[in-house]
Each structure stands twice: as C-alpha cells, then as structure tokens.
C-alpha cells in the first residue's frame with residue numbers, strides 16, 4: 001500500500017508513520033461473503049476507509065436491498081423515522097428530497113401520509129433517476145445510507161448542502177466509525193458492509209465536516225430508526241447469525257432454524273435487543289444556517 005492510500009479523504013490526515021489500525025472483513029452479501037476486504041482507520045479523525053479498489057458496478061448488480069418491499073415492518077420503521085423528522089421541525093407543507101431513495105419506498109410512504117411535496121432521487125433507480133429533482137432546493141434533505149457509499153464523502157455532503165434551503169435540515173443516517181471496533185470486525189460486518197461502504201465517518205468527523213459547510217448538529221440518534229422494540233437491530237443481527245450471517249437473510253425471511261426456535265438466546269434478543277443497540281449506526285440531523 002502506498003502512502004496516498006493512507007491519506008484520509010475526510011480530514012486530510014496523512015499517516016506517514018503507518019500507525020493506522022488495520023483490519024479485514026468479509027462481505028455481508030451472500031454472493032461475495034467469501035471475499036475479504038481490507039480496512040483502515042484514520043488516526044486523525046477515527047473514520048474507517050475501505051482500501052481495496054473494486055468495480056462496484058459488479059457488486060451492485062446483486063444487491064439484496066433492491067428486493068426490499070414496503071411491508072408492515074418497514075412501515076413501522078418509517079413511522080419512527082417520520083416521528084424523528086417531525087420533532088426536528090418537518091411539517092406536511094415542506095418540500096422534502098429523499099436523496100439516494102433506492103426504489104422510493106420512503107417517498108411512497110410519506111406521500112401516503114399526506115406529505116405531498118416529497119420527491120426522491122436515485123441515479124440507480126429507473127423511476128427516480130430524473131435529475132430535474134436536483135435543480136431546486138428543499139426544506140429537508142434525507143440521506144439515509146448514502147454518504148458512506150460515496151468515493152468522495154465530502155463531495156457527497158456538499159451535494160446535500162447545494163440541495164438544502166438556508167435554514168433547512170439535512171438528516172443523515174450512516175454508520176458511525178467511532179462505534180465500530182475493528183478488532184472485532186466480524187461483529188460489525190453489517191455496518192461495515194463491504195465493499196459497498198467506501199468511507200465511514202466517525203460522528204465527530206461528520207459533525208466537523210457539517211460545521212465546515214455552515215451546518216449545526218441539532219440532534220443525534222444513536223440508533224437507526226430500524227431499531228424497534230421486539231424486532232430490534234441486535235435481534236436482526238442474531239436472526240442473520242441463525243442462518244449464514246448475510247443480509248440476504250433479511251429479505252428472504254427464512255424460519256427453518258433450530259437455533260431460532262429452540263435457543264433461549266432468541267427470547268433474550270427479542271426482549272432486550274432494543275436496549276442493547278450499540279452506537280455503530282447514527283442519525284445526525286443538521287440545520288443549515290439561515
């Protein structure tokens with residue numbers, strides 16, 4: 001590895017004495033789960049970087065998230081997300097952009113709930129790939145699971161900034177490198193999500209990068225909206241471990257596992273999982289200056 005590969009694209013730190021914490025981890029997508037991907041943590045800001053250059057197009061071709069549907073569980077999660085956004089100041093008249101909306105399930109959900117001015121944009125979506133959505137500014141820009149996928153995370157934040165009205169909000173849901181222990185990389189295989197997550201901010205680095213754009217961090221949630229009572233994020237991680245430990249399991253929803261039905265661990269995670277969610281994923285709600 002050359003020294004340029006140890007230059008942090010988030011804080012600019014150049015690790016000349018090669019002190020970076022290193023690890024490698026498998027992919028949590030079944031098709032690639034035998035592949036391992038090297039990671040390093042910036043000593044300067046604590047962010048985690050994926051160091052192997054890959055042809056991401058090939059990996060996105062088999063992306064399990066494309067199978068997601070707006071079912072009861074996801075509606076429940078979106079209800080929690082909407083509640084958080086309302087607490088931040090969202091109302092039904094606001095213009096909202098879901099940037100990186102995938103197949104547009106959140107857009108569909110919010111419109112059904114009476115948020116008529118919600119649009120989605122995703123360059124990989126046939127229905128939401130229209131770039132005219134990027135020609136205006138919004139009261140709220142949501143970027144859930146977006147910035148960590150970018151090869152240039154600061155540019156991703158600048159894009160969000162360009163799309164936000166002065167005084168508007170930017171809601172970023174992303175893994176938090178500060179909550180990930182690279183010595184136990186397998187435990188964090190899902191937030192690390194290799195090779196799709198290229199650069200994972202530490203929360204403090206994200207806050208600093210936001211402040212550099214004139215944003216103020218208004219609220220931080222140390223659990224994603226998908227961490228729900230009973231079907232908590234730690235339970236979902238356990239559920240995946242009952243099978244082959246890949247995220248494909250979440251979309252296939254298999255039930256044929258002795259461990260799932262007969263291990264006391266199942267009950268443990270169902271009851272206590274919600275309270276045991278670690279800080280490996282955060283939602284940071286920023287407000288852009290007036």
Ligand SMILES: [Zn+2]
Pocket residue numbers: 008009010011012013042043044045046047
């Ligand atoms: Zn850094």
